[in-house]
Amino acid sequence: MAMLKTRREASTATLEPVGVLYGCPGKELERIVAFSQAVDVPAGRTLYEQGRIPLDFMLVESGHAAVVVGGRKVADIGPGETIGEMGVLDHAPRSATVVARTPMRVRLVDAHDVDALMEAAPTFARAL
Template sequence: MYLNGKPSESIEQLRNRVGQLVRVLLEDFEIEGTPVSLEGVDDLYELFDRDQLFLVQDGMIHLSKNGQNLLSFDEGDLIGIHQSFDMPTPVLRTDEYVELIPISRDHFLRHVYSDKRRQHYWSHLLVCLNAMMLNYLADLYKDQVRPTAGFQNMQPGDVIIQQGDPAEHVYTIISGEADVFVDGMKVGDIGEEEVFGAMAVFTGEPRSATVIARTPCTIMAVPQKDFVLLIEAQPKAAVNLIENLARRISILNQQLIDKGETPQG
């Protein structure tokens, strides 16, 4: 069995375990089917009833969805488990020569359930197949779906953002509070669940303020390139950001009014 791309260590371990379990389950099993040779098959189960499993004897056959091969089976692999239980699943196809040995699903299951040890191995096989696909899906989409956020712990007085530094991250305070300073003068504060540091990311300018932890803080730092992904994956973060920016603009306007200057709009 082969999955597209370079498999992670966990997937490789699961793949090896699946092969071992199939071999154990087929021990002492009397295969009655006659090998069939196929070539250029778009959907294996258009040719066979769904109460059939198959043992790959030679060649390679692919699990395919929308024209894309997701994984490939070769000699020794047992295929058709999901299809034989009439579950929605990608098709099994091949453009090449493949030799398969048909196995009656009911015959095989009687063999499995006639022995408690084999029942255990069968359950283990199903769990391993599920875990392998979940790991594969997670590896496939981890860089596209999940922002690479990092968590940091800050002590009172620690500088989270330094005025004048380049903007590389957007931050959220998970717990704790921080103070905001501009040119050494306190101009605001930041509380839990507030998003900050986004303005410079949007404008591309250096940091316009310094943020210092007032209490012990846990913050989430999201790299600039992943910030858009965070907004897409967590709409609440976008709402919090807009609310925070509106609140800060209101505070700045009040400060300008107090100084007799023109408010920002």
């Protein structure tokens, strides 16, 4: 039992600095952990491809990614940012391709869980 608590504390601690989670109460962070999956992404991996239907979005814990539109880099994404949430919320195709520039650690939220997550974590929902 103590092992699970330690893991949960470690997981929620990694979420605290994420910009959209700033100010979320601990209970909401726990709910976000419950609705998401931690994923390690190698450098060079394409996270999202422009024009594709969104199936999930990500909260970046560590690492950096490049946002590319029409073959041109338009932005960098790093810790404390989200990737792909607009396509999921708007039910619209991906507006950009996103490629990991460095190894990354992200929390993946499935599109099917978004409504339940928004209800369970209203502070997070308002920040998005």
